[in-house]
Amino acid sequence: MSAARHSTLDFMLGSRADGETILKGLQSIFQEQGMAESVHTWQDHGYLATYTNKNGSFANLRIYPCGLVLFDLQSYDSDSQGKEEINNLLNKVEERMKELSQASFGWVKRLPTIVAGGAIHRYWPTADGCLVEYDIDEAVYDEDSPYQNIKILYSKQFGNILSSVGILIGQRVICGKEDYTGKDVLILGGGDGGILHEIVKLKPKMVTMVEIDQMVIDACEKYMRNTCSDVLDNLKGDCCRVLIEDYIPAKEGREFVYVINDLTAVPISMSPEEDSTWELLRLILDLSMKVLKQDGKCFTQGNCVNLTEALSLYEEQLGRPLSCGILEGDCLCPFILVTMGILHWKKAKP
Amino acid sequence: MSAARHSTLDFMLGSRADGETILKGLQSIFQEQGMAESVHTWQDHGYLATYTNKNGSFANLRIYPCGLVLFDLQSYDSDSQGKEEINNLLNKVEERMKELSQASFGWVKRLPTIVAGGAIHRYWPTADGCLVEYDIDEAVYDEDSPYQNIKILYSKQFGNILSSVGILIGQRVICGKEDYTGKDVLILGGGDGGILHEIVKLKPKMVTMVEIDQMVIDACEKYMRNTCSDVLDNLKGDCCRVLIEDYIPAKEGREFVYVINDLTAVPISMSPEEDSTWELLRLILDLSMKVLKQDGKCFTQGNCVNLTEALSLYEEQLGRPLSCGILEGDCLCPFILVTMGILHWKKAKP
Numbered sequence: 001m002s003a004a005r006h007s008t009l010d011f012m013l014g015s016r017a018d019g020e021t022i023l024k025g026l027q028s029i030f031q032e033q034g035m036a037e038s039v040h041t042w043q044d045h046g047y048l049a050t051y052t053n054k055n056g057s058f059a060n061l062r063i064y065p066c067g068l069v070l071f072d073l074q075s076y077d078s079d080s081q082g083k084e085e086i087n088n089l090l091n092k093v094e095e096r097m098k099e100l101s102q103a104s105f106g107w108v109k110r111l112p113t114i115v116a117g118g119a120i121h122r123y124w125p126t127a128d129g130c131l132v133e134y135d136i137d138e139a140v141y142d143e144d145s146p147y148q149n150i151k152i153l154y155s156k157q158f159g160n161i162l163s164s165v166g167i168l169i170g171q172r173v174i175c176g177k178e179d180y181t182g183k184d185v186l187i188l189g190g191g192d193g194g195i196l197h198e199i200v201k202l203k204p205k206m207v208t209m210v211e212i213d214q215m216v217i218d219a220c221e222k223y224m225r226n227t228c229s230d231v232l233d234n235l236k237g238d239c240c241r242v243l244i245e246d247y248i249p250a251k252e253g254r255e256f257v258y259v260i261n262d263l264t265a266v267p268i269s270m271s272p273e274e275d276s277t278w279e280l281l282r283l284i285l286d287l288s289m290k291v292l293k294q295d296g297k298c299f300t301q302g303n304c305v306n307l308t309e310a311l312s313l314y315e316e317q318l319g320r321p322l323s324c325g326i327l328e329g330d331c332l333c334p335f336i337l338v339t340m341g342i343l344h345w346k347k348a349k350p
Numbered sequence: 351m352s353a354a355r356h357s358t359l360d361f362m363l364g365s366r367a368d369g370e371t372i373l374k375g376l377q378s379i380f381q382e383q384g385m386a387e388s389v390h391t392w393q394d395h396g397y398l399a400t401y402t403n404k405n406g407s408f409a410n411l412r413i414y415p416c417g418l419v420l421f422d423l424q425s426y427d428s429d430s431q432g433k434e435e436i437n438n439l440l441n442k443v444e445e446r447m448k449e450l451s452q453a454s455f456g457w458v459k460r461l462p463t464i465v466a467g468g469a470i471h472r473y474w475p476t477a478d479g480c481l482v483e484y485d486i487d488e489a490v491y492d493e494d495s496p497y498q499n500i501k502i503l504y505s506k507q508f509g510n511i512l513s514s515v516g517i518l519i520g521q522r523v524i525c526g527k528e529d530y531t532g533k534d535v536l537i538l539g540g541g542d543g544g545i546l547h548e549i550v551k552l553k554p555k556m557v558t559m560v561e562i563d564q565m566v567i568d569a570c571e572k573y574m575r576n577t578c579s580d581v582l583d584n585l586k587g588d589c590c591r592v593l594i595e596d597y598i599p600a601k602e603g604r605e606f607v608y609v610i611n612d613l614t615a616v617p618i619s620m621s622p623e624e625d626s627t628w629e630l631l632r633l634i635l636d637l638s639m640k641v642l643k644q645d646g647k648c649f650t651q652g653n654c655v656n657l658t659e660a661l662s663l664y665e666e667q668l669g670r671p672l673s674c675g676i677l678e679g680d681c682l683c684p685f686i687l688v689t690m691g692i693l694h695w696k697k698a699k700p
Contacts, residue, residue, distance in 0.1 A: 050400055074410075
């Protein structure tokens with residue numbers, strides 16, 4: 001699958017931009033490429049030149065009077081020759097711009113090319129809106145289950161990554177610095193087996209994992225063995241069991257010292273009344289509290305410590321129906337790029 | 351300082367794109383904004399519509415025949431009203447596109463807005479070319495020393511970050527899992543005091559830090575106390591000393607069990623013959639080996655474990671004049687986004 005490549009060069013001149021001189025100075029570069037020029041001039045806002053190439057690529061040169069000059073090239077071509085041609089053109093524009101402005105040149109920035117429309121999503125913005133590209137080369141697994149689209153993506157840096165429902169889930173999930181020895185633990189969701197694998201090592205009495213989607217488990221058992229090791233090979237072990245069910249086995253009457261919610265993160269939405277995710281979160285935490293032993297603890301992902309508003313709202317929303325729950329916000333270690341907050345509640349005496 | 355904001359919407363239609371229908375369908379949206387339309391048509395490569403606004407903003411709509419439709423809006427405005435207007439326009443385009451393609455709609459992606467020309471650099475691509483934006487809001491320190499431009503940037507997530515000579519340096523640097531107790535250690539560079547602080551805690555005999563730039567030390571002492579704590583307050587302590595010098599006190603005849611190079615990372619350049627950085631690296635490692643005790647170890651940053659070519663080349667380049675050095679590539683923990691390789695050499699028997 002071919003994709004469009006978007007390359008940019010940002011110049012800041014040390015003085016106000018002389019648009020006519022820049023346009024004239026760069027003209028021969030685009031003529032050599034066989035690109036047709038079309039210029040729009042504003043009275044007070046500088047120039048926009050658009051260059052179109054017969055092969056379908058095009059470029060914009062936007063000259064702002066203050067000295068900011070932005071060059072954007074878009075092309076639909078993914079072979080390496082195309083990349084080299086693009087780089088050559090960018091190099092020529094950069095050199096010529098430096099010649100034209102000479103002593104008054106400020107700086108130039110060239111960001112990595114942005115690829116649009118490729119088969120693989122490489123851009124996974126953080127919850128607080130920073131653009132982050134991962135070195136994802138291929139999807140090793142891409143199937144629709146009855147519940148969701150399941151993708152396992154390969155990154156050279158991070159290995160196989162489970163990406164379901166658009167949430168990038170890393171390889172190691174934090175379960176708090178707790179002593180799980182001899183304890184009953186409940187994991188909600190957790191289909192990649194990462195938490196189960198970590199906790200089984202800590203010699204619990206029994207870990208129960210409740211995951212609705214058998215396909216997630218099957219895919220992770222096969223493609224994410226560095227995360228789950230062999231804990232998903234059998235749905236039953238000496239100190240663990242995996243139930244393929246729609247959450248929380250409250251009916252069993254079993255109680256847990258720890259409940260770890262690996263189902264969903266704090267919603268970014270600021271409209272708790274309208275967003276059904278909040279309703280779901282309240283329900284999950286409510287059910288979690290029901291099966292939690294007195295003085296037991298409940299963990300959930302906090303999405304991003306930067307989103308303090310969302311975290312406060314979460315606390316407020318969940319604090320209301322759960323007067324028994326004490327919220328302790330705890331910022332743990334970096335989770336890929338975003339520092340996630342792991343929120344935990346302690347069930348107080350009734 | 352105002353900046354240009356670049357917002358994008360990427361659509362993939364489920365069928366081939368009917369350009370005329372799309373252009374006609376979106377027309378009223380741009381007319382409402384008072385934007386003038388200009389259309390370029392290719393015989394085989396679809397359409398490019400450019401919309402210019404009187405306020406200096408403009409947009410491109412590129413319709414590729416395969417069904418990829420890219421909308422790019424560039425505006426020079428940083429106030430919040432401008433942002434809201436941009437979002438409204440993007441929302442309208444997104445809604446209309448969905449209406450127009452209905453059942454055959456594939457997906458839409460909206461990446462975070464890219465800001466060009468702002469006073470603060472928020473984009474710090476990784477060494478292997480992934481685009482990464484950090485939540486950097488301000489420069490708390492920005493001065494030119496006789497050696498370099500020194501910036502200390504504030505990130506909500508990471509706190510104050512020292513960015514000198516364009517290399518983003520995090521708060522914790524890895525010194526290997528070594529026992530430094532009672533040992534003589536040499537740190538080359540390391541102006542932020544992070545390594546010094548870490549090693550002083552490990553009860554060495556004496557850590558000598560050699561940093562050329564007093565201004566880096568002064569700035570970090572003031573603005574990066576969560577990195578250096580109080581180790582830079584005095585240039586001399588019970589088990590540490592800071593020399594403001596141009597590297598390696600070979601003349602002293604002192605020998606070290608550990609030499610930690612915090613001066614520079616493995617160059618990304620693939621032309622060792624032309625790039626003087628390689629020459630510098632060879633020199634540094636050569637001098638390091640001279641002051642290293644037998645069986646001592648030398649550490650340096652590997653820049654990025656993904657750049658296996660660069661790392662091999664480094665090994666090859668440095669291995670030649672240093673036949674006494676044994677290279678052990680060791681991939682350590684994630685360093686902000688990029689997993690850095692920490693390379694270490696052990697001085698073998700002569």
